[in-house]
Amino acid sequence: MDTYRVQRRDMEKKAKRLRREGYVTGNLFGKDIEQSIPLQFEVKEAEALRKSGHTQVTLDLEGKKYNVLLKELHYDAAKHQIVEMDFQELVKGEVIHATAEIVLENKEAVTEGVLEQLVSEVAYKAKAEDVVEKIEIDCSTLRLGDTVTVADLAIAKNKKVEVTTRADQVVVEVIAAKNKVAEADEEEDSTQAAS
Numbered sequence: 001m002d003t004y005r006v007q008r009r010d011m012e013k014k015a016k017r018l019r020r021e022g023y024v025t026g027n028l029f030g031k032d033i034e035q036s037i038p039l040q041f042e043v044k045e046a047e048a049l050r051k052s053g054h055t056q057v058t059l060d061l062e063g064k065k066y067n068v069l070l071k072e073l074h075y076d077a078a079k080h081q082i083v084e085m086d087f088q089e090l091v092k093g094e095v096i097h098a099t100a101e102i103v104l105e106n107k108e109a110v111t112e113g114v115l116e117q118l119v120s121e122v123a124y125k126a127k128a129e130d131v132v133e134k135i136e137i138d139c140s141t142l143r144l145g146d147t148v149t150v151a152d153l154a155i156a157k158n159k160k161v162e163v164t165t166r167a168d169q170v171v172v173e174v175i176a177a178k179n180k181v182a183e184a185d186e187e188e189d190s191t192q193a194a195s
Contacts, residue, residue, distance in 0.1 A: 003058040003065070004045050009038035015084075024082045028059065028066060030089025037061070039087075046082045050075075053101070055133055059087060069098060069131060090128035097164075099123050100132040100155060102171060109140035113174040122155055122171075123164045130160040137172060147173040 006026070009018070015025045024046040029036035039061070049057060055070045068087040076083050088096060099121040107115055122135060135155050137148060150156055151167040 002049070002052055002054060003060050004041065004049050005060045006039045006041040006045070008062065009040040011038060019081070019083070024085060026085040026087065028061070028068065028087045028089065030066075030068075031091045031094050033089060039085075043081070046085060049085070050082060055098070055101075056090070056131055067128075069096065069128075090131065092127070092129050094128050095125055096128055096131070097123070097125050098131055100135050102153075103134050103136045104172065105136050105138050106140035110142055110174055113144035114177050115139060115142065115172065116175055117172045119150070119165070119169055119171045122150060122153065124155060124161050125164060126161040130158075132158070132161060139172070142172075142174050144174050144176060 006028075009025060013021075018025055018040055022043050023040040024043055026039040026041070027036045028039055039059075049070070050073065057068060057070065059066045059068050066087075067090045069090055070085060071088045072084070072086040074083040074085075075081070090096070101121050102117070102119060104115070104117060124132070126132070132155055135153055137153070142148070148171045149167065150163060150165050150169045150171060153163075153171065155161055156163050156167065
């Protein structure tokens with residue numbers, strides 16, 4: 001598990017000022033933490049965590065290590081910066097609500113039809129020690145007309161995890177590619193109808 005250094009936030013300084021000084025603010029909470037701990041960490045650490053794609057990491061808070069789950073990440077797309085990150089401590093035996101990212105593998109193997117992903121993550125409940133970060137789907141066997149639902153995923157068959165996303169929800173499907181000639185004809189028909 002990757003480790004990231006964080007500091008206890010200086011509450012004398014406003015979050016805006018800390019961001020100007022090159023910090024990202026956040027909170028650490030959990031069953032064994034009496035009051036949530038306000039955090040601040042350098043932008044480069046926060047960016048490294050975001051780019052890693054991991055949601056389960058270790059935080060080093062002034063020498064004390066916490067195994068945590070990234071619960072929320074607020075990102076300002078206009079300014080291209082992380083505003084805040086909130087973490088939940090993973091306590092063995094505690095049931096937590098989380099999401100697992102869906103990763104499509106071997107997409108280039110789908111040669112007939114177009115691969116369409118309708119769901120990017122699956123929500124579930126599990127004990128801290130059974131947290132699932134990613135669900136990989138091998139697309140190499142998918143053909144035109146095939147669909148993969150939440151019920152088809154490995155996470156749905158995992159007895160230690162209770163999936164809360166609807167089982168019949170379509171995750172990925174292979175649909176027919178629109179015919180360019182048919183599209184051109186449709187456009188022509190609508191242009192003639194308009195005149």
